[in-house]
Ligand SMILES: Cc1cc2nc3c(=O)[nH]c(=O)nc-3n(C[C@H](O)[C@H](O)[C@H](O)COP(=O)(O)OP(=O)(O)OC[C@H]3O[C@@H](n4cnc5c(N)ncnc54)[C@H](O)[C@@H]3O)c2cc1C
Ligand code: SF4
């Protein structure tokens with residue numbers, strides 16, 4: 001199976017049809033014709049800097065290449081890993097949080113990603129951490145950095161629902177010998193694994209691939225739409241926090257915090273901000289609707305939020321960790337024993353429960369979206385899920401409306417004018433909610449009928 005793809009083919013298939021997540025991996029192969037650009041729609045896309053040629057490059061969305069299961073099999077099959085049909089290889093699954101220092105309060109959920117990268121630096125297992133940090137600039141709010149010390153590593157804490165790409169940092173890796181750990185979204189990590197198979201320098205240097213779970217990624221317009229609801233000038237915002245923890249609230253009921261150049265800080269619960277309902281998928285990249293890796297199956301370790309009732313009441317946040325690399329699993333076990341980490345093992349069922357919506361949308365929903373795209377006769381990326389006209393009429397309606405919402409919001413010119421955005425989107429949102437209400441009512445009626453029959 002080919003890993004490299006002809007750059008002309010890549011351009012005509014993935015890029016022109018917008019199945020691109022903007023990861024920037026395709027810029028890192030030798031003689032790549034691509035460089036990353038932020039488009040007016042607020043997403044990164046590769047732009048042609050040299051003439052397109054038959055030069056091979058690498059992309060996690062290209063067809064005719066190993067999928068996540070095949071990549072993970074090569075890496076983890078012989079290292080004593082277990083396999084689950086829904087989320088691939090794993091050694092152990094834990095839920096909990098970091099006890100020591102301020103990692104948890106500074107982090108999105110349990111603070112474990114930043115704790116782990118700090119441990120790798122402190123234990124001299126790596127020289128560099130590659131993570132995403134705030135830029136304090138209105139043009140580019142967040143981007144990948146290479147850090148070597150505690151201060152810059154901890155600046156990478158928190159989830160950024162904002163596009164980034166790996167072009168600059170991969171170029172740094174190529175030029176600087178050293179041992180790296182990279183934190184990325186599942187499709188970024190898949191891309192890195194493919195790159196490591198074609199360009200040995202990345203395999204020699206990037207020693208740990210760390211993934212965060214991913215529901216979907218937003219364009220920059222999502223952040224602009226949130227700022228516009230604070231009645232401050234977008235350019236005057238110097239700090240933006242997508243995941244502000246609100247004492248006394250449920251972990252999922254977090255807020256958005258901004259600080260302006262005059263050092264004024266503003267906080268709003270996300271419930272009060274239009275567009276934060278994750279199920280609507282506003283400003284979502286199209287690629288995310290064609291991605292079937294929720295937890296980062298090809299990474300050495302993956303981190304997510306424990307969206308399970310028993311952890312949700314704690315506003316400070318709780319992680320789920322899925323380990324695959326024995327060094328990282330041992331590190332976690334050692335620090336659980338020492339008391340630095342407060343973690344317990346959980347079952348595969350609980351992991352799936354914590355991401356139930358994500359699995360439904362990216363398995364059943366993906367099958368239907370692939371079916372719809374295939375029917376149009378367009379290019380469709382090959383996935384582990386096969387195209388299918390799913391049986392449930394109600395679910396088909398839900399997925400169709402979600403696709404319309406994605407497209408309409410993504411290309412909307414009113415992203416920072418909420419009244420105008422609402423005029424554009426609310427008819428679709430109400431339509432979606434009516435499908436849910438209708439199905440809840442139908443369920444109730446059927447139950448009632450059954451009960452009456454028994455009487
Ligand atoms: C776009 C996106 C979608 C997500 N969807 C889900 C989901 O559906 N379900 C779920 O359980 N969890 C999801 N997460 C992960 C979750 O929000 C937390 O990041 C995760 O639980 C780790 O929390 P922590 O407290 O351990 O991490 P922290 O200690 O806060 O560290 C977070 C790490 O993630 C890195 N990071 C932040 N944003 C990005 C980014 N855009 N691209 C690459 N790296 C980044 C940071 O640099 C840092 O290294 C998502 C995160 C992102 C960025
Ligand atoms: S998904 Fe990544 S590798 Fe593929 S075309 Fe887009 S930027 Fe390039």
Ligand code: SF4
Pocket residue numbers: 021185186187188214215216217285287288289291292293
């Ligand atoms: S949903 Fe998939 S394609 Fe989208 S950013 Fe996350 S991992 Fe990448």
